Amino acid sequence: MAKKKEVTRRQFLNYSLTGVGGFMAAGMLMPMVRFAIDPLLKEGAKQDFVPVMDTSEITNKPVRKEFKIDQVDGWYESEVTQSAWVYKDEKDEIVALSPVCKHLGCTVDWASNAAYPDQFYCPCHGGRYTKDGVNVKGTPPLAPLDVYNKKVEDGKLYLGKPEPR
Amino acid sequence: MKWTEADIALFEKEKEYVDTAVLPLVPISMTNNMKTTVSMGEYISIISSELERQLKGRLLLLPAFTYLSSEEQATTKDRLKKVEEELMLGGIQHIITLTADVNWKQVEDQVSSALLWMPAIPLEHMDEQYKMETVSAQVKQVLQFVTNTWQSNINS
Numbered sequence: 649m650a651k652k653k654e655v656t657r658r659q660f661l662n663y664s665l666t667g668v669g670g671f672m673a674a675g676m677l678m679p680m681v682r683f684a685i686d687p688l689l690k691e692g693a694k695q696d697f698v699p700v701m702d703t704s705e706i707t708n709k710p711v712r713k714e715f716k717i718d719q720v721d722g723w724y725e726s727e728v729t730q731s732a733w734v735y736k737d738e739k740d741e742i743v744a745l746s747p748v749c750k751h752l753g754c755t756v757d758w759a760s761n762a763a764y765p766d767q768f769y770c771p772c773h774g775g776r777y778t779k780d781g782v783n784v785k786g787t788p789p790l791a792p793l794d795v796y797n798k799k800v801e802d803g804k805l806y807l808g809k810p811e812p813r
Numbered sequence: 814m815k816w817t818e819a820d821i822a823l824f825e826k827e828k829e830y831v832d833t834a835v836l837p838l839v840p841i842s843m844t845n846n847m848k849t850t851v852s853m854g855e856y857i858s859i860i861s862s863e864l865e866r867q868l869k870g871r872l873l874l875l876p877a878f879t880y881l882s883s884e885e886q887a888t889t890k891d892r893l894k895k896v897e898e899e900l901m902l903g904g905i906q907h908i909i910t911l912t913a914d915v916n917w918k919q920v921e922d923q924v925s926s927a928l929l930w931m932p933a934i935p936l937e938h939m940d941e942q943y944k945m946e947t948v949s950a951q952v953k954q955v956l957q958f959v960t961n962t963w964q965s966n967i968n969s
Contacts, residue, residue, distance in 0.1 A: 714945060729866070729945070752823070752830055752870025771960050772871035773830055788830075 697799060697806035700732065704803065706742055710735040710758045710768075710779070715807065732796055732807055733758060733768070737780070745781045746794035746810035756793070768793070781813075814873050815865060824873060833872040833959070834905045836896065836926065837861045838912035842882035849933075850882055853913035856933040861911050863952045868959060873905070882914075890920045897925050907962050911955070927962050929955065 655663075700713050710733040719728045733745045733756075747755045747768075754772040761769040761776075767784065768777040776784040781793035797808035814820040814831065824831055839854040858877065865874040878896060880889045897908055908926035910917075913933035921928045931951065936944050 714949065716941075716945075729863075749870060752827055754870040755867040770870075771956070772868055 697797075697808045699804050700744075700807050701734065701805050702803055703742065703800055703805050706734055706736055706805070708736045708738075710745075712747065712758070731755065734805065735779075742798065742800070742805060743780070744796035744798050744805070744807055746796060748794065748810070749775050749789055750783065750791040750793065751775050751789040814869060816874060816876050827870075828904060831871055831873055832904070832906040833868075833963075834900050834908050835861055835864060835872050835874045836900075836908060836910045837875075837877040838893075838910055838914060838917060839877040839879050840882045840914050841879050845882060852935055852937075853933045856936065857911050857913050859936070859948055860931070860952060860955060863948060864911075864955055864959070867952065867956060871963075872909075872959070875900075878910075886916060886920060890923060893924055893926075901925075909959060909962065927958075929958055931955075 698715050698717055700715050705711075712731055713734055714729055714731050716727045716729055719726055731747045733747055735743055737743050745768075747757075749756050749770040749772065751770065751773060754770050754775075756768040756770045756775070756777065758768055759765050760771065761767075764776055766779060768779075768781070770776070770789070773788045775787045775789040777789070777793055778784060781795065783789040783792055792813050794810035794812050796810050799806050799808075814824050837854075837857045839857060840850050841854075842850040854877070861874055865872065878893060880892070893910070900908055910924070910926045910928045912928065912930055915930060915932075917928055918930050921930075934947060934951070936947070939947065
């Protein structure tokens with residue numbers, strides 16, 4: 649009976665060989681796997697939120713706010729100015745729209761054209777958007793304005809990245 | 814649009830929508846009033862890149878037209894005219910030249926581009942917030958100038 653419990657030499661060698669072999673294989677595979685999924689892990693370090701204005705300043709009339717973000721483009725690091733149209737909608741919720749026209753990227757202006765006092769107007773090719781940022785049919789842009797990711801902390805509005813709808 | 818590969822690809826695709834070129838006129842001098850010369854160029858570069866950001870879809874920002882401060886006015890003007898001709902051949906209808914160098918005012922009527930002269934504001938001692946406000950106020954007026962150029966063309 650004692651004989652049954654004993655580990656034979658063959659078994660011992662088998663175990664230790666699988667153990668060492670497995671260890672070596674893991675040592676080789678781990679970095680490969682890590683490399684392969686690296687882009688997925690990096691995504692977490694996206695653009696931070698930037699404080700833009702006090703929430704108490706926000707009214708239901710869109711105002712343009714400029715803010716700076718750090719942009720790394722290859723080896724070239726720079727500060728880039730971004731703008732947002734900020735206002736409160738009928739439900740008293742804060743809306744932050746990107747002013748970049750979806751046609752060719754001009755900056756749209758609120759109520760700058762006397763003929764359309766309640767719309768965003770693009771000075772380049774006459775594109776128009778309603779107050780909620782939806783493009784007016786029959787004008788050049790084909791998509792609504794991007795909306796900023798936003799959060800409110802300590803009475804300040806923070807803006808992140810503009811996202812298409 | 815900027816003078817970069819990515820933007821030029823877009824330009825070639827959407828050529829019919831881009832009819833305006835912005836050309837900053839930047840003087841160079843190492844021996845005479847170097848600092849003033851540099852500040853003119855820097856100011857104009859800031860204004861023109863901000864202008865490009867606002868009106869990206871209809872204008873093409875070219876690399877600056879540079880000239881020596883000591884260069885003969887007539888020669889510089891002739892060189893500028895060559896650049897203008899080339900741009901016109903490329904399908905550009907409005908050329909807007911921006912400069913802080915007052916000498917250009919004297920030859921304004923001899924070039925076909927819309928020349929806009931503005932005095933350089935020294936930005937170096939301003940704090941960031943104030944600098945941004947100053948530049949955006951100035952750019953707003955330049956925008957007005959550009960959109961007026963477009964308007965007058967529609968009416969004529």
